[in-house]
Amino acid sequence: MTQRLPTGNDCFILSDLHLAEGDLDRGQTLGTENFFSDQVFSEMLESLNAHHNPLGSTPVCLIINGDFVDFIRITLVPIGPEAYSTWQSEINKVKPDFKLPDGCVSEKEKKYGLKTNNYKCIWKLHCAMLGHSAFFKSLAAWVRSGNELIINVGNHDPEWYWPLLQSYLRFRLHELSGALEAERSRFENRIAFSIKAFPIYDQVWIDHGHNYEKQTEMDPEYEYHKVAPKRKFMWKKPETPKEETDKELFIPFGSFFNRYLINRVELDFPFIDNLTVKGSMLRALIDENFSKVYKVFKNFAFYCLYVVQKNFQIVFFRLLVGFLLFIVPVIALVLLFNFPITDQFNAMKNADNIFLKGLNWILKYILPIIVSVALRQILKKLLLWFKLTDPPLSVSAFKDLSSDGPLSQYDYIIIGHNHHPQHIVQDGKQYLNSGTWTSKYVQKYERIESGVSHTVVQVSKASNAPVFACIKQWDPMNKMLVNYSSYIPPKD
Numbered sequence: 001m002t003q004r005l006p007t008g009n010d011c012f013i014l015s016d017l018h019l020a021e022g023d024l025d026r027g028q029t030l031g032t033e034n035f036f037s038d039q040v041f042s043e044m045l046e047s048l049n050a051h052h053n054p055l056g057s058t059p060v061c062l063i064i065n066g067d068f069v070d071f072i073r074i075t076l077v078p079i080g081p082e083a084y085s086t087w088q089s090e091i092n093k094v095k096p097d098f099k100l101p102d103g104c105v106s107e108k109e110k111k112y113g114l115k116t117n118n119y120k121c122i123w124k125l126h127c128a129m130l131g132h133s134a135f136f137k138s139l140a141a142w143v144r145s146g147n148e149l150i151i152n153v154g155n156h157d158p159e160w161y162w163p164l165l166q167s168y169l170r171f172r173l174h175e176l177s178g179a180l181e182a183e184r185s186r187f188e189n190r191i192a193f194s195i196k197a198f199p200i201y202d203q204v205w206i207d208h209g210h211n212y213e214k215q216t217e218m219d220p221e222y223e224y225h226k227v228a229p230k231r232k233f234m235w236k237k238p239e240t241p242k243e244e245t246d247k248e249l250f251i252p253f254g255s256f257f258n259r260y261l262i263n264r265v266e267l268d269f270p271f272i273d274n275l276t277v278k279g280s281m282l283r284a285l286i287d288e289n290f291s292k293v294y295k296v297f298k299n300f301a302f303y304c305l306y307v308v309q310k311n312f313q314i315v316f317f318r319l320l321v322g323f324l325l326f327i328v329p330v331i332a333l334v335l336l337f338n339f340p341i342t343d344q345f346n347a348m349k350n351a352d353n354i355f356l357k358g359l360n361w362i363l364k365y366i367l368p369i370i371v372s373v374a375l376r377q378i379l380k381k382l383l384l385w386f387k388l389t390d391p392p393l394s395v396s397a398f399k400d401l402s403s404d405g406p407l408s409q410y411d412y413i414i415i416g417h418n419h420h421p422q423h424i425v426q427d428g429k430q431y432l433n434s435g436t437w438t439s440k441y442v443q444k445y446e447r448i449e450s451g452v453s454h455t456v457v458q459v460s461k462a463s464n465a466p467v468f469a470c471i472k473q474w475d476p477m478n479k480m481l482v483n484y485s486s487y488i489p490p491k492d
Contacts, residue, residue: 005061005148005150005190005192005200006059006060006061006063006148006150006200006201007059007061007148008053008058008059008060008061008148009058009460009461009462009463010052010058010060010061010458010459010460010461011060011061011062011063011200011201011458011459011460012048012060012061012062012063012456012457012458012459013062013063013065013206013414013434013456013457013458013459014062014063014064014065014416014434014437014455014456014457015064015065015066015067015068015154015208015416015417015434015435015436016066016067016154016416016417016419016434016435016436016437016438017035017064017067017068017069017070017436017437017438018034018035018067018070018073018156018436018438019035019068019069019070019128019131019132019135020032020033020034020035020070020073020074020128020131021033021074021075021076021127021128021130021131022035022038022128022130022131022132022135023131023132023133024131029131030075030076032073032074032075033073033131034070034073034438034439035132035135035437035438036439036452037437037452037454038132038133038134038135039134040454040474040476041135041138041437041454042134042135042137042138043474043476043479044454044456044474044481045062045138045139045141045142046138046141047479047480047481048060048062048481049141049142049145049147053145053146053147056145056146057146059146059147059148059190060147060148061147061148061149061150061200062142062147062148062149062150063149063150063151063152063200063206064149064150064151064152065152065154065206065207065208065414065415065416065434066152066153066154066155066156066157066208066209066210066416066417067154067155067156067157067208067416067417068151068154068157068160069124069125069128069157069159070156070157071116071121071124071125071156071157071159072113072156072251072255072258072259073156073258074113074114074124074127074128075112075113076113076127077105077109077110077113077114077123078105078123084100086126087100087122087123087126088100090122090123090126090168091119091122091168093168093171093172094122094164094167094168094171095119095164098119098245100119101245104120112259113259115248116158116159116248116249116251117245117246117247117248118162118164118165118244118245118247119164119245121159121162121164121165122164122165122168124159125165125168125169125172129172136172136173136176137176139173140173140174140175140176140177141177143173143177143187143190143191144177144178144179144187146190147190148190148191148192149190149191149192150191150192150193150194151169151191151192151193151194152193152194152195152197152198152206152208153193153194153195153196153208154208154210154416154417155208155210155216155217155218155251155252155254155255155417156255156258158195158218158249158251158252158255159249160193160195161195161249166193169191170187170188170191171188173187173191174187174188194206197211199410200459201459201461201467203410203411203412203461203466203467204410204411204412204413204414204459204467204469205401205407205410205412205413205414206414207397207413207414207415208415208416208417209393209397209415209416209417209418209433210252210254210417212390212393212396212397212415212417213254213390213393213417214253214390215252215253215254215257216252216253216254216255216417217252218250218252393415393417393418393433394422394424394431394433397413397415397431398424398426398427398429398431400413401413401429401431402427402429410429411428411429411430411467412429412430412431412432412459412467412469413429413430413431413432414432414433414434414457414459414469415431415432415433415434416433416434416435416436417433418433419435419436419438420433420435421433421434421435421453421455421471421484422471423470423471423484430469432457432469432470432471434455434456434457434471435453435455435471436453436455437452437454437455438452439452453473453484454473454474454476455471455472455473455474455484456471456472456473456474456481457469457470457471457472458470458471458472458481470483470484471483471484472484
């Protein structure tokens with residue numbers, strides 16, 4: 001962060017908003033848009049300001065802990081002279097001497113969206129601010145009231161690395177706030193950016209959580225290794241970009257997967273990425289439109305080549321080995337119960353002996369279930385042992401918080417990323433997950449839960465008192481924060 005925030009005693013932390021293009025025109029949105037809570041967010045900020053900073057003298061800090069603007073999901077590109085003129089004028093607000101390069105939008109970008117160059121990110125943020133005008137106006141009003149804003153990066157928005165993009169958001173929020181030009185410096189100083197995890201109040205560690213998973217992790221020091229060198233084939237030496245504007249961010253594998261596959265699916269099947277029940281995404285797609293699914297996934301072979309070319313060989317190897325570890329036990333199970341002992345099954349089935357008939361029934365119906373469960377548990381152990389899958393975020397977090405972990409000096413860790421709000425206390429340490437503000441469909445015990453939980457983590461530090469942290473949920477009906485565990489949503 002460029003400065004030490006927060007300066008007040010109250011922080012509110014949320015994450016995983018995943019704003020994309022928003023409202024295109026008269027309520028129309030693309031399938032890649034997941035955030036539809038602009039008005040609810042605005043009302044919450046107004047309430048927080050009124051209750052915690054009524055006179056503008058006790059600043060409250062809002063921390064958006066990663067995956068704020070989902071740059072990967074923004075696929076609109078400028079088309080025509082008017083759009084290019086708008087793009088140029090937005091860049092000129094923070095970089096007056098810059099001129100858009102000729103042919104800067106490739107054919108591939110027209111299909112998948114602009115890449116991660118700093119000036120291309122400005123176009124994406126401009127699109128998000130147009131489509132979510134109420135959201136950004138409330139954010140601007142929040143800062144103008146004397147409150148603070150910290151934006152941390154996640155795996156869907158490492159683009160906040162770019163100083164040009166940071167300057168653009170500061171400029172635009174000041175513009176939206178209606179504050180005087182003389183107030184600009186003071187206004188912009190209340191907005192900070194962090195490109196990796198950071199502490200607050202000396203006891204709390206703020207981390208989006210993506211580095212705990214292999215598919216989404218980025219180099220912890222990626223500010224020094226941020227640029228993805230241009231290369232035509234993986235066996236050729238990287239070419240160093242000559243100009244700053246030629247540099248791109250090296251996005252993690254999971255983000256790469258979203259850009260080239262999930263986005264294409266969600267344009268036809270919105271929210272499909274939010275189905276977190278195991279196997280549900282593929283089943284839902286097949287049930288909805290099998291021919292469309294086939295057309296999307298037939299490009300998977302080309303995508304795999306892209307994965308290897310982009311230096312994701314390790315992740316690709318993990319996926320391949322994981323698939324083999326899954327398919328081999330399945331094949332073994334099929335062979336075991338269909339070929340070698342078929343004759344024995346038939347012999348016992350036709351026997352007069354009750355014991356043999358009972359044994360046949362056990363072998364035919366009970367034993368496959370037992371073997372299947374055992375193989376599944378063995379598979380889970382193998383995947384963890386080979387580091388082909390990741391433990392739950394809370395397990396990894398508590399390991400870091402332990403007495404011999406790198407975060408042992410902290411009592412709290414606040415994370416987002418997996419969209420699942422949680423508050424766990426273990427050995428005097430506390431793990432809090434702020435959840436998400438997008439629709440989700442999750443399996444909890446034996447039932448399916450769906451909807452939007454407007455969750456936020458509240459952290460308070462009064463003078464000479466220990467830090468207190470808890471998960472709250474915004475109740476849009478009564479316009480107030482309530483305890484997350486006791487919240488009962490209104491019935492339809």
